[in-house]
Amino acid sequence: xxxxxxxxxxxxxxxxxxxxxxxxxxxxxxxxxxxxxxxxxxxxxxxxxxxxxxxxxxxxxxxxxxxxxxxxxxxxxxxxxxxxxxxxxxxxxxxxxxxxxxxxxxxxxxxxxxxxxxxxxxxxxxxxxxxxxxxxxxxxxxxxxxxxxxxxxxxxxxxxxxxxxxxxxxxxxxxxxxxxxxxxxxxxxxxxxxxxxxxxxxxxxxxxxxxxxxxxxxxxxxxxxxxxxxxxxxxxxxxxxx
Amino acid sequence: xxxxxxxxxxxxxxxxxxxxxxxxxxxxxxxxxxxxxxxxxxxxxxxxxxxxxxxxxxxxxxxxxxxxxxxxxxxxxxxxxxxxxxxxxxxxxxxxxxxxxxxxxxxxxxxxxxxxxxxxxxxxxxxxxxxxxxxxxxxxxxxxxxxxxxxxxxxxxxxxxxxxxxxxxxxxxxxxxxxxxxxxxxxxxxxxxxxxxxxxxxxxxxxxxxxxxxxxxxxxxxxxxxxxxxxxxxxxxxxxxx
DNA sequence: AGCGCTATAGACAACGCTGTCAGTAAGAGC
DNA sequence: GCTCTTACTGACAGCGTTGTCTATAGCGCT
Numbered sequence: 001x002x003x004x005x006x007x008x009x010x011x012x013x014x015x016x017x018x019x020x021x022x023x024x025x026x027x028x029x030x031x032x033x034x035x036x037x038x039x040x041x042x043x044x045x046x047x048x049x050x051x052x053x054x055x056x057x058x059x060x061x062x063x064x065x066x067x068x069x070x071x072x073x074x075x076x077x078x079x080x081x082x083x084x085x086x087x088x089x090x091x092x093x094x095x096x097x098x099x100x101x102x103x104x105x106x107x108x109x110x111x112x113x114x115x116x117x118x119x120x121x122x123x124x125x126x127x128x129x130x131x132x133x134x135x136x137x138x139x140x141x142x143x144x145x146x147x148x149x150x151x152x153x154x155x156x157x158x159x160x161x162x163x164x165x166x167x168x169x170x171x172x173x174x175x176x177x178x179x180x181x182x183x184x185x186x187x188x189x190x191x192x193x194x195x196x197x198x199x200x201x202x203x204x205x206x207x208x209x210x211x212x213x214x215x216x217x218x219x220x221x222x223x224x225x226x227x228x229x230x231x232x233x234x235x236x237x238x239x240x241x242x
Numbered sequence: 243x244x245x246x247x248x249x250x251x252x253x254x255x256x257x258x259x260x261x262x263x264x265x266x267x268x269x270x271x272x273x274x275x276x277x278x279x280x281x282x283x284x285x286x287x288x289x290x291x292x293x294x295x296x297x298x299x300x301x302x303x304x305x306x307x308x309x310x311x312x313x314x315x316x317x318x319x320x321x322x323x324x325x326x327x328x329x330x331x332x333x334x335x336x337x338x339x340x341x342x343x344x345x346x347x348x349x350x351x352x353x354x355x356x357x358x359x360x361x362x363x364x365x366x367x368x369x370x371x372x373x374x375x376x377x378x379x380x381x382x383x384x385x386x387x388x389x390x391x392x393x394x395x396x397x398x399x400x401x402x403x404x405x406x407x408x409x410x411x412x413x414x415x416x417x418x419x420x421x422x423x424x425x426x427x428x429x430x431x432x433x434x435x436x437x438x439x440x441x442x443x444x445x446x447x448x449x450x451x452x453x454x455x456x457x458x459x460x461x462x463x464x465x466x467x468x469x470x471x472x473x474x475x476x477x478x479x480x481x482x483x484x
Numbered sequence: 485a486g487c488g489c490t491a492t493a494g495a496c497a498a499c500g501c502t503g504t505c506a507g508t509a510a511g512a513g514c
Numbered sequence: 515g516c517t518c519t520t521a522c523t524g525a526c527a528g529c530g531t532t533g534t535c536t537a538t539a540g541c542g543c544t
Contacts, residue, residue, distance in 0.1 A: 043491055043540045065392060067309070071532065081493050083533080088491085092532065146388050149446055150307060156452055163455040185460075189467045192454050196442030197435055199450075204391055204441055210398055212434050213405040218427075225431045229475065285510045285521055313502065325503080326522050334502065 042079070050088050052078045057099040062140045065147035066096050103144055104155065110135045115165055128169075129227050133198055137223075142202020166191040173234055190230055197226065284321070292330050294320045299341040304382050307389035308338050345386055346397065352377045357407055370411075371469050375440055379465075384444020408433040415476055432472055439468065 044052070056077035060069045071092055075082040089095040114131035136142055148155040166188040174181040201208070209219060286294070298319035302311045313334055317324040331337040356373035378384060390397040412429040443450070451461060 041492060041539060046491075049491070070530090072530085080491090082531090083494085083535095084492050086533065143392060145449075146392055146445055149449060150385060150388055150392070156449060160453055160455045162450060162453040166454065185463070186467070188454055188456070189464055192450060192456075192464060193439055193468060193471075195450055195453075196446065197439045198442075199446055200438030200440075200442035203388055203445070204438065207387075207391060207398060208404060208434060208437055208441075211402055211404040211437075212408065212430055213402045214430070214434075221427070222431055222434060225428070226435060229435075233471065283509065283522060288521075291521070312500090314500085322521090323523050324501090325505095325524085328503065329521070 046088065049078075049080075049084070053085055053088060053095070054099050054102055057095060058103060061096075061099050061103060061147075062143060066100060066151055066153070069096055069099070071095075100148065100153070100155075104148075107135075107141050107144070108157070108159075108161070110141075111161065115168065129194060129230060130223070132194070133223055133227075136195075136198045137202050137205070139202055139205075142199050145199065146203045162191055162195055163188070169234070177235070187234070190234060194226075194230060288330065291320075291322075291326070295327055295330060295337070296341050296344060299337060300345060303338075303341050303345060303389075304385060308342060308393055308395070311338055311341070313337075342390065342395070346390075349377075349383050349386070350399070350401075350403070352383075353403065357410065371436060371472065372465070374436070375465060378437075378440045379444050379447070381444055381447075384441050387441065388445045404433055404437055405430070411476075419477070429476070432476060436468075436472060 053074060056074045057069055059077070060073060069092070071082040071085050074095075075085045078085075085095065086092075089098065111132065114128065114135050145155070166184070169191065170181075170184050170187040173187055205219065209216065214222075295316060298316045299311055301319070302315060311334070313324040313327050316337075317327045320327075327337065328334075331340065353374065356370065356377050387397065408426070408430040411433065412423075412426050415429055416423040447461065451458065456464075
C-alpha cells in the first residue's frame with residue numbers, strides 16, 4: 001500500500017501532466033550500497049527557494065540572456081539540484097518567464113520613480129534626464145531589453161510609458177514659456193530620441209566610444225552635452241519640420 | 243593495401259586533430275541491406291559549397307544571432323548533410339567566425355560607401371545622415387551588432403570609423419562658417435549621438451515607437467526631425483558645455 | 485514520539501547538437 | 515576506360531540539457 005504519492009509541488013498541483021509520459025523502457029536497475037556520508041540537506045521554505053532561484057536566474061539573464069539560462073547552473077548557484085528548480089517552477093520556460101517578468105517590473109518601477117524625479121511635481125528637463133540616464137544607461141537594463149527584443153519576446157508596455165513621459169514634459173514645457181508652444185510631437189520626438197540614444201549607449205556604449213576614439217571619462221562629458229542639447233531645444237523654438 | 247585514407251579537407255589538412263580521439267568503444271555493427279534507391283548527390287565546387295553555406299548561415303545569424311546557428315539547419319537549408327558543412331569549415335565555431343566576419347565586412351563596406359555619399363567630396367550633413375540611416379537603421383545590421391555585443395564578441399573597429407567620420411564632418415563644418423568654429427568634440431558628439439540613436443532604433447525601434455504611441459509612418463517624420471535637429475545644431479553655435 | 489506534508493536529491497530517459505569515421509560517388513585528367 | 519581526388523553521406527559516439535520518477539529527510543503539528 002503506497003503513501004500519498006502526490007508530493008505536492010507544482011504549483012499546488014491540480015494541473016494534469018502536460019508532457020507526455022515516457023514508458024519505462026528499461027527496468028533501470030541500480031545497485032545501491034553506498035556509505036552515504038552526506039545527507040546534508042538544507043530545507044528552505046517554498047518562498048525562500050523561489051526567491052533564491054529567481055535571484056540566481058537573474059544573474060544569468062543579465063549576462064547571457066533568456067536563452068542562456070541553464071537549470072543546472074542556476075541550481076548549483078543556489079546550492080540545490082536541478083530537479084528542485086523544476087519542482088518550484090514546473091519547467092524551464094516558466095522559470096524564464098518569471099525571471100524576465102520580475103526584471104521588467106523592476107525596470108519599470110525604477111523608471112517611473114525617475115519620472116517623478118527629485119523635483120516635487122512636473123518634470124524638470126535636465127534633472128529628469130540625468131535620472132533616467134542613470135537607470136537606463138546602467139548596462140543591465142538596456143542589455144535586458146536588447147536580449148528580449150532580439151530573441152523575439154514582445155515586451156511591449158501597455159502603459160505607453162514614453163508617451164506619458166512626453167505628455168508630462170510637454171505640459172511643463174508649454175507652461176514655462178510665453179511664446180507659442182511647439183507641437184506635442186516635437187516633445188515626443190525629444191523623448192524618443194533620448195530613449196533610443198540611452199538604450200544604444202547601454203548596449204553599445206563602450207564599442208562606440210572606442211570607435212570614436214574617446215576614453216571612458218568622455219562618457220560623462222557626452223551625457224552633459226546631450227542633456228544640454230535637449231534642454232536647449234526644449235526651451236528654444238521647435239524644429240521647423242515637425 | 244588501403245587507398246588515400248586522407249580525404250583532404252579541412253582545410254587542405256596539415257593540421258593535426260585538435261579534438262581528442264574517442265576509442266571505438268562498441269563494435270558498431272550495422273546490418274546493411276537497404277534497397278538504396280536514392281544515390282542522388284549534387285556535387286558543388288568547394289567554393290560554391292562554402293558560399294551557399296555562408297549564405298544560409300547568414301540568415302540564421304540575422305534571425306537568431308551567432309549562438310543560434312545550428313549545423314543541421316544550415317545543412318538542410320543548403321540541401322546537404324551536416325557532416326558536409328563540417329567538412330568545409332572544420333567545426334562550428336569556425337563557421338560562425340567566418341559568417342560573422344563576412345557580415346561585418348559587408349556592413350563596413352556599406353557604411354564607408356555612405357560616408358562618401360551622393361555628394362562629390364566632403365560630407366554634407368543631411369544627405370549623409372540619411373544614407374547612414376538607411377544602412378544602419380536597416381534592422382539586420384543593427385541587430386547583428388547587438389548580438390555581437392551581447393554575446394561578448396569584441397567586434398571593435400581598428401579604423402575608428404566614427405572618429406574619421408567626425409573628422410570629415412568637422413572639416414566641412416569649419417570651412418562652411420565664418421564665426422569661430424565649435425570644438426571638434428562637439429562634432430564628435432553629434433556623430434556619436436547619431437550612431438547611438440540609429441543603432442537603438444534598429445534594435446528597439448518598433449518597441450519604442452509603440453511605447454510612444456506612434457504609428458509606423460511616424461518613423462519617417464522622426465528621421466526628418468532628427469536630421470533637422472542635428473543639422474541645425476551643426477550650423478548654429480556649439481553647446482556651451484563642450 | 486509519531487505522522488503528514490513537501491522540499492530536496494539521485495538516477496536515468498529522451499532528445500538535440502557537434503563531431504568522427506568509413507565508405508560512396510561525381511568529376512577531372514589520363 | 516581507369517585512376518585519383520575530394521565533396522558528400524549514413525551511422526554513431528558523446529556530451530549537455532530538460533524533464534520524470536522514486537526515495538529521502540527536514541519540519542510543523544498533534
